[in-house]
Amino acid sequence: MPRYALKVEYQGAPFSGWQKQKELPSVQGAIEAALARLEPRAHTIAAAGRTDAGVHALGQVAQCDMARDWDPFRLSEALNHHLKPAPVAIVACAQVDDSWHARFSAVERQYLFRILMRRAPATHEAGQVWRINRTLNVAAMQAGADQLIGRHDFTTFRSSICQAASPLKTLDELRVQAVDGFSGPEVHFHVRARSFLHNQVRSFVGTLERVGAGAWSPDDVGAALRARDRAACGPVCPPHGLYLAAVRYPQSPFG
Structure with missing residues (x-):
């Protein structure tokens, strides 16, 4: 066949x-x-x-x-x-x-998460972004994100119902980017790894949003990672800003 x-x-x-x-x-x-x-x-x-x-x-x-x-x-x-x-x-x-x-x-999955920063509700982007009514500190979020890069035990950022055999994963990229979006200023999170744990990306973004809002310091992210405890994770962000952006293979089947 x-x-x-x-x-x-x-x-x-x-x-x-x-x-x-x-x-x-x-x-x-x-x-x-x-x-x-x-x-x-x-x-x-x-x-x-x-x-x-x-x-x-x-x-x-x-x-x-x-x-x-x-x-x-x-x-x-x-x-x-x-x-x-x-x-x-x-x-x-x-x-x-x-x-x-x-x-x-597949040898790599790439995800994109979009946050829209404005007080007014999203209309055209409703269901496509996580809309928050505050401005986030992108540099602080990147400093927190940098502590997650590499091979770690990501138990803190793993759903309690995750079925993966091990919490050990290698995170290749977690880049935080300020973007002038169609409906207002956005923050984009670009995340790359061979594979992910259940809710791992949404756990990253929810935690880093707390850093951007000033409720956490960048070093708090590293402490949460080292705790290897789901209770140490920040809030898990909603799903509607998350996109499976691309899947990479040794040779693309699509040319």
Whole structure:
């Protein structure tokens, strides 16, 4: 059966997350239903990472196995037709070798988190950013973020329901950037690692927001990390500012 890599973009608001769940809408379920319209049978797809309810994607990568030998462009066009009106789009498609796997072949995941800093409620950006009514100190947040770079036991920043075998992870980048956004000043968090623990990025951002607001010092972030205690973590920020931005492979399947 020919295997295809799919680059997927979606808004997370209408979904219970990526993973298919009984009687709940999911991104995986929407794509598998569209595949069943093209080849009527049960389809099971795999993705590079499972995003939670409300989390978005700019560059999620998934795989599907088809019975027919589809032209990749025609497959993406047909899927996009049957995905309407769900806010999910196949933005690239490529045929790959049977040994390629969307999750296990990946060598890096990249996330983006957006904070909008303004007092007025978000309108055009509602559900796409975490809106806060204060100005954050970006330099202080970066000083706190720098203490998280490298290989650490991230128990403090790991959800209590995380199923990962170990809290040891290597964080390659946590960059805090001030941006002039469409609706006002934003802070963007750019996060890179091979893999992440459950709620790790949202735990980072919620903690660093406390630093930016002046409630924590940058050194408090390092102390929280060293505590290896979930109770030492700052607040976990909401999901709607988080995007799975990209997935990197030794060789991109999309050319």
